Amino acid sequence: MEKQDQLLMKKQNKNLVLDIIKNKSPISRTEVAKVTGMSPTSITRIVSELHSQGFVRETELVTSGVGRKATLLDVCRDVLYTIGVEIDKLIIKIGIVDYVGEMAAWLSIPRDEAESYDETLMKVNRGMRDLIEKHQLPFEKIIGIGVGLPGSIDYMNGLVKVSDQLKWKHARLADDLKRLTGFDVIIDNELKMKVIAENFKGMARDSQNAVLVGIGSGIGAAIILNGEIYRGDSNNAGEIGHTVIDPTGNVCNCGKIGCLATYISEGAIIADSKKIKNIQSIDEVFAAYRKRDSWAINIMDRTTTYIALALSNILCLYNPEVIILSGDTIEKLPELKGEIERKCELYIWEPIKDTLKVVYSGLSNQGVVLGAALQVQNSLLDLD
Structure with a gap:
């Protein structure tokens, strides 16, 4: 039990340091230590681990002012990507988002109101693969797909209970899309996905x-x-x-x-x-x-x-x-x-x-897609 507690604390500290570097970059190791209250030795060790995993890099910038100069840290935006999808009555939107929440690729596809559930999923899969190939993004860096859609959604079990706009009922969307694409999938109501984007970089x-x-x-x-x-x-x-x-x-x-x-x-x-x-x-x-x-x-x-x-x-x-x-x-x-x-x-x-x-x-027409991609990071990114 004590060992598990130590591992959990180590993981939490690692996530905390990465979040601070991500949100306050460029930032020095000394400043990270001040913000977290951790020792400089611990920060150096954690930063070294994050660097070896590809999350953090040293910039060409150094601290200003008196005292010993220190190289500033930043995150690597291309360390991973997540895919966001919005499925609405007459349109499907797909975006690939990098680690800092910037849209790396974008595609919108018309959807026929009368098309079947399977046809829609095939469109999502084709569009996603076209985007990845067009922008030459490595599959191994994509950690998952987030889907936002209208309706009553059981997000814990990946189930669309009912969507009046799409005319879907009891659809196991997360499982079906995972089988089709090979990626882990999370789903949620479109507005809950969008409010995540608003909270991250929008009006909230x-x-x-x-x-x-x-x-x-x-x-x-x-x-x-x-x-x-x-x-x-x-x-x-x-x-x-x-x-x-x-x-x-x-x-x-x-x-x-x-x-x-x-x-x-x-x-x-x-x-x-x-x-x-x-x-x-x-x-x-x-x-x-x-x-x-x-x-x-x-x-x-x-x-x-x-x-x-x-x-x-x-x-x-x-x-x-x-x-x-x-x-x-x-x-x-x-x-x-x-x-x-x-x-x-x-x-x-x-x-x-x-x-x-x-x-x-x-956020214009990208809000749901961005929020869905960000939620994949929140839910599926696991720092060892």
Whole structure:
């Protein structure tokens, strides 16, 4: 037992030193010792191990100021790679991310709404292999794949319980994709993957409590409380699309009446638009809104009202420092931002308004992919 405790502490110290070098580089061994409280001898030994494993390198930079000069340390961004995948209703996005979280390769592939589960997985496998070959990345440095997708996800067992957008139920996605690709696979709800990216380098970087709201083919949220993703009992925390806002309202795919998603998802907007015009896509609705067609203005006015009400409810429940709006609806029609903010002023409880920041994701279409790749590092990287 004592030996196991020593090995665990050694591993924890090694991870701590690597995290400090990664986040504060370039940095000297002396400074690492000060930050960690470890002895210079221990730091030298750990850095030597990390160097031999390819994680750390000495730079050409040296410390400034008085005293003996010391060479500064940095991490090797190409020591490993992780693959991030987003599977959505009409598109598949694949990215390969290096150790410091930079996108080394990127590909997006159209997805047919009617294509089968197996067809989608084959597309992911082909796209991933094409990227690896095109950018000449070594297979042995890729430690795994992370997949973000809409729906109720059992991330511990790699199971898609149900995804309304993809029309998948009880799909053993992690196992199936591992058999196809040969890589270890983790999966999670797309917004939970994306909030990891926001926390790493986005709008939630300095926040311990934040909520990310995604509005597009569906609507949902991901919640960070005290620096950790809040999942709830079955990883369904944040499924605001299935909160009931009108018990006499529209029928939802889930079987309930009046769910939020039946009023502000892209499908709901298109369905309402078809009652008035021969509309085939959300882009046509947005174009009509920009032309100031009255029917489009009325539909989007109702949409922004429900968005503001949803935000008000989230804020009263979780009281985050920041709430981040993202998704295709916000990105394709940024004109809605001002209208949403105006209605938030009307509906959000006064004591919360004073400290709240409503911001917009700056990760564009790469957020889910980046978060999925980062989560692979968090989950699968094991320093011996």
